[in-house]
Amino acid sequence: MAEEKDQNAEHFLDLIKRSKRGKFKIYIGMSAGVGKSYRMLQEARTLLKNGIDVKIGFIETHNRQETEALTEGLPIIPRRKVFYKGKELEEMDVQAVINLRPEVVVVDELAHTNIPGSKNEKRWQDVVEIIDAGINVISAVNIQHIESLNKIIKEVTGVEVGERIPDNILKQADEVVNIDLTADELIARLKEGKIYSPEKVETALRNFFKPESILQLRELALKEVAGQIERKVESEIPRNISFRHEKILACISSNEDAAKTVIRKTARLASYYNAQWWVLYVETSDESPDKIPLDKQRHLINNFKLATELGAELVRIKNNEVASTITGIVEEKHITTVCIGKPRLSLIKIILATNVFNQLLKKLSLNNVDLIIMS
Secondary structure, three states: OHHHHHHHHHHHHHHHHHHHOOOEEEEEEOOOOOOHHHHHHHHHHHHHHOOOOEEEEEOOOOOOHHHHHHHOOOOEOOOEEEEEOOEEEEEOOHHHHHHHOOOEEEEOOOOOEOOOOOOOOEHHHHHHHHHHOOOEEEEEEEHHHEHHHHHHHHHHHOOOOOOOEOHHHHHHOOEEEEEOOOHHHHHHHHHOOOOOOHHHHHHHHHOOOOHHHHHHHHHHHHHHHHHHHHHHHHHHOOOOOOOOOOEEEEEEOOOHHHHHHHHHHHHHHHHHHOOEEEEEEEEOHHHOOOOOOHHHHHHHHHHHHHHHHOOOEEEEEEOOOHHHHHHHHHHHHOOOEEEEEOOOOHHHHHHHHOOOHHHHHHHHHHOOOEEEEEO
16 A cells, blocks of 8 residues: 555656647757758747747757858857867856757757766766756657667668767757758769768768668658657547557577667657666576676666666566566566567577477467567
8 A cells, every 4th residue: 555655656747748748849850961950040030029038059050051040140059168188178068058048949960979077978978967947848850869760771872870879868859840842853963062061062962861771861860750740649639449559578698789670660660659667688698697798788788777777678688598587577568569580599599499488389379469570
């Protein structure tokens, strides 16, 4: 009874905290140059015209004349100057934003990494701090900066994107708006010098801005925004018909790359369905810390960290009966979908070796649980 009261109190406290937070709007695009900064500045001018106290916390115009023209007349909070490796650099002044307490603040480049020594490592952490202070934020990010899409983006573009934001930052947004262009329109903007300086255009056309890459990035951006809208519909619009609330379980082993793939793909699936999800690691006697190399242990810990950053709850169990452990968690957590890696995973080998794979399938089928094998 006391535990139930504590849970009710915590839930009410969470509601109070959320009511005090600022609103969060994110403009998302398939790449640089689609017009996210331009659109944010247009919105800021409209808000200002309508008597809203809006200020620019940080905007990156990339010396684009059309974008720079829109900053004229907008109140801009001076940036914080930082000396790093003998150079004077500039960052957003988070404390100044909080002290001035505008109704709305525009913060560009959500995935930006702050200069070492800053209070927060990433700009998205600055934004969370500002929102927690009760200030509304308008921000922007490109699709390639979303953590769970990292591997897909590398396959599409051949580029390893270093600056990324956790998927749960997008989930915190009250509104996500896609800024969309066709591939031809984006390439035309690039050739006209509206995205990069002339000397960088040819390199860009051979790499990130190939038509086939742009099309795939555009598809990813559209899917992401569609998923956000789906979540908003499910959370805000009552349904007269019953529907299944998805709960997803990702099963991983100590195989670094395979586990990372399963985690990221399951994160995308959970994001699409707005579902609660878990990552299960079954530590068999063959995978005890004294039997696997230190580097493998380190990679495993990094994958645990990745899972929690992407919004999963981690479940670690010591047991040699992998299949029965999976079905036990499925029943305990009321899982609707189980995600596992393709047969190269030691997890699958264990299941197959114990001749209970059919039993696992039968158990999942009886409970109306989907099984997804991820490549």
